[in-house]
Amino acid sequence: MKVVIIGASHGGLQAALTLKKLNPHTEVILIEKRNEISFVSSGVVLKMNQLVDTLDEVRYLTSEDLAEKGVDVLLNATATTIIPNKKIVVYEDSNKDIHELNYEKLILATGSNQFATNLTLPSKDKVTVFKSYPSSVEVLEKLEKAKSISIVGGGYIGVELCDALKDQGKEVHLIESADSVLFRYLSKEVSSLVEQKIIDSGIHLHLNESVIGFSDLDQDMFITQTTNEEIRNDYVIVAVNARPDTTLVKDFLDLNTNGTIYVNEKMQTSDPNIFALGDVISYPVRNSYRKSFIPLVNNVVRSATVAAMNVLGHQMKYNMTQKTTATKIFNSYIASTGLTEDEAKFEGLEVESMFLTLPCQLPFLELQEEVHIKMVIERGSHKLIGGQLMSEKDITQSINTLSLAIDKETTLEELVTMDFYFNPAINQPMGIISRAAYEFLINKYKV
Ligand SMILES: Cc1cc2nc3c(=O)[nH]c(=O)nc-3n(C[C@H](O)[C@H](O)[C@H](O)COP(=O)(O)OP(=O)(O)OC[C@H]3O[C@@H](n4cnc5c(N)ncnc54)[C@H](O)[C@@H]3O)c2cc1C
Numbered sequence: 001m002k003v004v005i006i007g008a009s010h011g012g013l014q015a016a017l018t019l020k021k022l023n024p025h026t027e028v029i030l031i032e033k034r035n036e037i038s039f040v041s042s043g044v045v046l047k048m049n050q051l052v053d054t055l056d057e058v059r060y061l062t063s064e065d066l067a068e069k070g071v072d073v074l075l076n077a078t079a080t081t082i083i084p085n086k087k088i089v090v091y092e093d094s095n096k097d098i099h100e101l102n103y104e105k106l107i108l109a110t111g112s113n114q115f116a117t118n119l120t121l122p123s124k125d126k127v128t129v130f131k132s133y134p135s136s137v138e139v140l141e142k143l144e145k146a147k148s149i150s151i152v153g154g155g156y157i158g159v160e161l162c163d164a165l166k167d168q169g170k171e172v173h174l175i176e177s178a179d180s181v182l183f184r185y186l187s188k189e190v191s192s193l194v195e196q197k198i199i200d201s202g203i204h205l206h207l208n209e210s211v212i213g214f215s216d217l218d219q220d221m222f223i224t225q226t227t228n229e230e231i232r233n234d235y236v237i238v239a240v241n242a243r244p245d246t247t248l249v250k251d252f253l254d255l256n257t258n259g260t261i262y263v264n265e266k267m268q269t270s271d272p273n274i275f276a277l278g279d280v281i282s283y284p285v286r287n288s289y290r291k292s293f294i295p296l297v298n299n300v301v302r303s304a305t306v307a308a309m310n311v312l313g314h315q316m317k318y319n320m321t322q323k324t325t326a327t328k329i330f331n332s333y334i335a336s337t338g339l340t341e342d343e344a345k346f347e348g349l350e351v352e353s354m355f356l357t358l359p360c361q362l363p364f365l366e367l368q369e370e371v372h373i374k375m376v377i378e379r380g381s382h383k384l385i386g387g388q389l390m391s392e393k394d395i396t397q398s399i400n401t402l403s404l405a406i407d408k409e410t411t412l413e414e415l416v417t418m419d420f421y422f423n424p425a426i427n428q429p430m431g432i433i434s435r436a437a438y439e440f441l442i443n444k445y446k447v
Pocket of ligand 1: 006011012032033109111112131157297298
């Protein structure tokens with residue numbers, strides 16, 4: 001079997017390695033337009049938080065590693081055309097020479113680009129998006145020099161950047177058109193805690209404000225015009241509007257209405273010889289009636305595994321996503337899974353919710369930490385629909401427990417009676433998740 005994969009980021013790499021592990025005789029050729037692979041997009045934040053010394057370290061595989069495993073990697077090779085009836089991919093190398101590659105199965109792992117806007121931007125060296133290694137190197141250099149920075153978009157990228165930029169003597173503005181940060185993942189009770197931390201750190205938080213344009217002031221400075229005010233900046237980071245990259249196939253493959261490539265649960269496109277995975281497709285979200293574009297690496301590696309299995313004839317179906325996320329910002333761990341209350345209502349679910357602050361340890365211990373927990377439950381069935389956690393203690397593994405609970409349609413009653421450990425040096429007799437479910441039930445039934 002000869003498999004060609006276009007795109008050597010998280011998705012393409014996972015598919016290539018899985019194909020080789022399943023059958024070392026599979027011929028796997030990866031085509032990548034950049035000259036490097038496996039860079040992790042949040043490298044800028046890792047470097048600014050001094051978790052790594054250089055951006056170069058923020059990789060987990062080299063093309064030499066892949067070659068050792070028998071994967072052919074073509075770097076600086078841009079796929080320009082696919083001829084599906086002949087099963088041929090045409091690509092251009094760094095010398096602009098054109099080559100043809102035939103395939104038995106093709107995997108599209110072209111991912112997403114981070115930025116699409118109709119705005120007229122200030123000159124290119126004053127505004128940046130970052131995802132790849134070269135763009136991240138550029139951002140780091142420019143951030144270091146910049147004195148007044150606006151970050152457009154209060155999602156994970158924007159908020160993580162704010163955290164990394166705090167205490168650096170720069171004027172930082174975070175501009176978000178919604179009425180809260182991280183609104184796709186957090187309910188108001190939790191997001192307002194994050195917002196307070198952003199404000200306390202000296203960052204200017206602009207909620208309910210959209211950027212409507214930029215105008216140059218002089219060589220260094222420009223105005224970022226929002227719906228409410230004019231901000232003097234010398235640098236802007238745009239952290240919104242990731243879009244799937246379907247350039248190569250939009251004319252002959254079925255697309256979803258949101259612009260992603262249509263795939264069935266085996267990750268097969270409308271052409272049975274072509275599979276797609278990662279950020280270029282949409283995902284079925286548990287308790288939602290639609291598939292959504294959710295650019296998260298946890299979806300990418302799972303869809304890549306499913307695609308590789310099915311390419312080699314093994315039957316594997318993609319499950320669902322709870323869009324589980326976690327981060328550490330402003331000295332707090334924040335994690336989310338499933339639908340927020342607003343999303344659940346939008347999906348037509350009748351839900352109830354509860355927000356609690358619970359102690360982690362027994363009172364006799366010196367270390368005392370607390371967890372903020374939000375749970376969204378379906379009314380009547382008591383099925384868990386969503387959960388969010390925030391704490392200075394690392395509670396990120398608990399979000400995976402909640403994700404599993406949502407996936408398995410676990411009820412509040414089951415969460416109370418499930419077998420979770422107790423150790424007096426670590427937690428309370430009833431752990432955080434059971435305790436939250438317990439309080440929810442008591443509150444519901446008490447007379
Ligand atoms: C700043 C930032 C931070 C993020 N942090 C997180 C995080 O903490 N956790 C998380 O889960 N997700 C995070 N994400 C999202 C995550 O990066 C994406 O979900 C992931 O990169 C998608 O992987 P992919 O393999 O589908 O595609 P991509 O990473 O988009 O890669 C696609 C690859 O295809 C190549 N390609 C495209 N077209 C062609 C062509 N014609 N020929 C050859 N090659 C081509 C591209 O060069 C690229 O290497 C972050 C994103 C950004 C921008």
